[in-house]
Amino acid sequence: xxxxxxxxxxxxxxxxxxxxxxxxxxxxxxxxxxxxxxxxxxxxxxxxxxxxxxxxxxxxxxxxxxxxxxxxxxxxxxxxxxxxxxxxxxxxxxxxxxxxxxxxxxxxxxxxxxxxxxxxxxxxxxxxxxxxxxxxxxxxxxxxxxxxxxxxxxxxxxxxxxxxxxxxxxxxxxxxxxxxxxxxxxxxxxxxxxxxxxxxxxxxxxxxxxxxxxxxxxxxxxxxxxxxxxxxxxxxxxxxxxxxxxxxxxxxxxxxxxxxxxxxxxxxxxxxxxxxxxxxxxxxxxxxxxxxxxxxxxxxxxxxxxxxxxxxxxxxxxxxxxxxxxxxxxxxxxxxxxxxxxxxxxxxxxxxxxxxxxxxxxxxxxxxxxxxxxxxxxxxxxx
Numbered sequence: 001x002x003x004x005x006x007x008x009x010x011x012x013x014x015x016x017x018x019x020x021x022x023x024x025x026x027x028x029x030x031x032x033x034x035x036x037x038x039x040x041x042x043x044x045x046x047x048x049x050x051x052x053x054x055x056x057x058x059x060x061x062x063x064x065x066x067x068x069x070x071x072x073x074x075x076x077x078x079x080x081x082x083x084x085x086x087x088x089x090x091x092x093x094x095x096x097x098x099x100x101x102x103x104x105x106x107x108x109x110x111x112x113x114x115x116x117x118x119x120x121x122x123x124x125x126x127x128x129x130x131x132x133x134x135x136x137x138x139x140x141x142x143x144x145x146x147x148x149x150x151x152x153x154x155x156x157x158x159x160x161x162x163x164x165x166x167x168x169x170x171x172x173x174x175x176x177x178x179x180x181x182x183x184x185x186x187x188x189x190x191x192x193x194x195x196x197x198x199x200x201x202x203x204x205x206x207x208x209x210x211x212x213x214x215x216x217x218x219x220x221x222x223x224x225x226x227x228x229x230x231x232x233x234x235x236x237x238x239x240x241x242x243x244x245x246x247x248x249x250x251x252x253x254x255x256x257x258x259x260x261x262x263x264x265x266x267x268x269x270x271x272x273x274x275x276x277x278x279x280x281x282x283x284x285x286x287x288x289x290x291x292x293x294x295x296x297x298x299x300x301x302x303x304x305x306x307x308x309x310x311x312x313x314x315x316x317x318x319x320x321x322x323x324x325x326x327x328x329x330x331x332x333x334x335x336x337x338x339x340x341x342x343x344x345x346x347x348x349x350x351x352x353x354x355x356x357x358x359x360x361x362x363x364x365x366x367x368x369x370x371x372x373x374x375x376x377x378x379x380x381x382x383x
Contacts, residue, residue, distance in 0.1 A: 002378065003057045003132030004357045009047035012358050017057065020128065020136035025072030028140030030064035030082070034153045035130045036348075037357070037374040038161060039187050040299040042365050044121060051122040059376075060086035060118040061160045062130030063153045066140070073141040081153075082144040084137060085326030086161040088116035088127060091142035102323035107138065114323065131357060133378045145330045151337055154345035154375055158188065159333050162373070163344050165324040166192025166253065167333060169297040170200050172320035173249035178203035182238060182247035182287055183224070184280045186214035188347050188373045189297060190253035194222045195342055197251075206241065208234065208283075213370045221346065229283070238287040246289035254280035254298045278307045285312045296321035347373045354378040 003017045020029055038061055044052050066080045076082070089096050089104035096104050107116030108125040116138070119129015128135065137143065147156045158164075166189045173181060181197040183190050186209040197205050205224040209215050215226040227237060239246050284294045285308050294312075296319055312319065336342055349372045352360050360374045 001133040002354055003128070004059065004354065004376075006044065006052055006054060006056045006058065008054060010045060012045060012058065012361055014355050014357060015055075017055075017128075017132070019134050022068060022070045023136065024138060025070040026139050026141060027070040028066055028073055028076065028137045028144070029068040030062070030084070030130070030135050030137050030140075031067045032062050032064040032130050032133060032135060032378045033081075034063050034157050035059050035132075035354075035376045035378065036061035036157055036160075036162070037131075037361060037364050037376065039189065040120075041361070043299055045361060045365060049121045049123060053122060053126075056119070056121070056126075057128040057132050057135075058119040059129030059131030059135075060120055061157060061162065062118075062135065063147065063157050063160070064130070064135070066144070067134070069140060075141045076144055076146075080144070081147045083147055083156045083160050083330075084118070084130070084144055085164075085330070086117055086120075087323060087326060088118065088125065088138050089143060089327070090139055099328045100325050101327045102325040117323075131354065131376055131378070133354070143327065145327070145334075148334065148338065151334065152345060154348055154351075155337050155343060156334075157375065158192065158344040158347060158373075159330055159337075160326065161324070162188040162347070163192045163333055164326045164329045165189045165297050166194075167196040167329055168322075168324040169193040169251045169253060169295045170196035170202075172295040172297075173197065173200075173251065173293050175200045175202055175249065177201035179248035180204040180206065180242055182250040182284075183207045183253060184251065184283060185209060185253035185298065186211070186218045186226075187253065190251070191218060191221065191347060191372075192344070193251045193253055193295075193297070194218060194224050198222065199336075199341075206238065206247065211367050214367070214372065217370075217372055234283055235286040242289070246287050246292060248289060249293040249295060250284040250288045251295045252280045252284050252298045282306075282308045285315070285317065288315070288317055290315045290317070292317055294319040297324070348375040350374045352376060 088107040089101040090106040093105040104115040116125030210230040
């Protein structure tokens with residue numbers, strides 16, 4: 001089969017690899033119909049995630065058709081059209097039974113830092129991802145979510161990660177109605193966090209980025225106010241917009257490659273002397289009011305970086321974080337899509353066959369050609 005493979009920092013290629021096989025009675029095999037490039041895939045591409053091995057297949061956002069199921073898989077059958085949460089989870093451990101599928105104990109036993117994730121290095125379990133013609137799906141009867149007939153693949157695809165992550169990010173702000181929510185980053189997760197904040201009753205949503213076309217996309221899609229942090233002092237400006245206090249809640253939808261501090265970029269992104277740049281977290285701490293909430297959904301790797309924890313503590317802020325427990329939100333977000341409240345496929349500005357994935361990675365990473373998000377098609381006609 002054809003699959004995107006990691007060739008070393010800043011290099012990926014589409015290669016021939018053996019087709020996956022059933023390895024466990026609860027496994028399934030999926031023929032991938034659509035996959036997406038995620039902003040967190042860029043952390044892998046840029047060598048920021050430990051133990052990303054040569055030849056490894058990326059991709060944790062994908063939909064497909066069930067081709068084969070193991071003898072222990074229940075509730076799913078060959079021919080079903082499904083989407084998969086980006087985490088792999090067992091459904092029966094302490095955390096899964098409490099809805100915390102992002103904390104599953106059994107799919108990445110080598111560490112308690114994360115559960116298994118498709119296509120996200122051996123630190124996250126070493127599971128090949130879905131930017132390929134076929135993918136092995138552990139615990140398919142538990143993990144897979146059937147896609148309703150009236151939902152297109154590309155409207156389902158963001159629910160596997162970006163939409164759900166943005167939704168949980170807004171939920172963690174604990175909005176009660178009327179709050180000012182600051183969203184750092186106008187990539188896909190930030191965009192879906194903006195929609196979700198409005199849906200949960202925010203009175204005002206302010207989006208921050210430094211790429212003009214991304215800010216324009218956010219304004220046009222969701223009617224948010226926008227700030228380019230390269231053109232102003234972000235913290236002073238936000239306080240000036242909020243009677244001197246700061247935002248009630250701030251969502252970090254950027255993660256470890258945040259711009260805004262040459263020193264932190266040099267230390268964390270280029271020098272690998274800290275776990276990426278903490279600039280977005282620090283912006284959040286300083287731009288959020290005392291007693292406010294910071295929702296941290298941007299991707300960060302272990303172990304340490306230069307977070308201004310003293311200011312955070314003295315401002316009596318709350319920080320909530322974690323990988324999104326995707327499965328518990330899937331039915332609810334499908335309801336929003338089927339009701340016409342949002343069309344998630346609008347986030348895909350670029351749609352290309354799998355063979356063009358290496359070029360698409362670099363277009364996405366370099367923020368060229370108005371790229372917000374890329375959809376890949378390993379097995380058929382572009383949608």
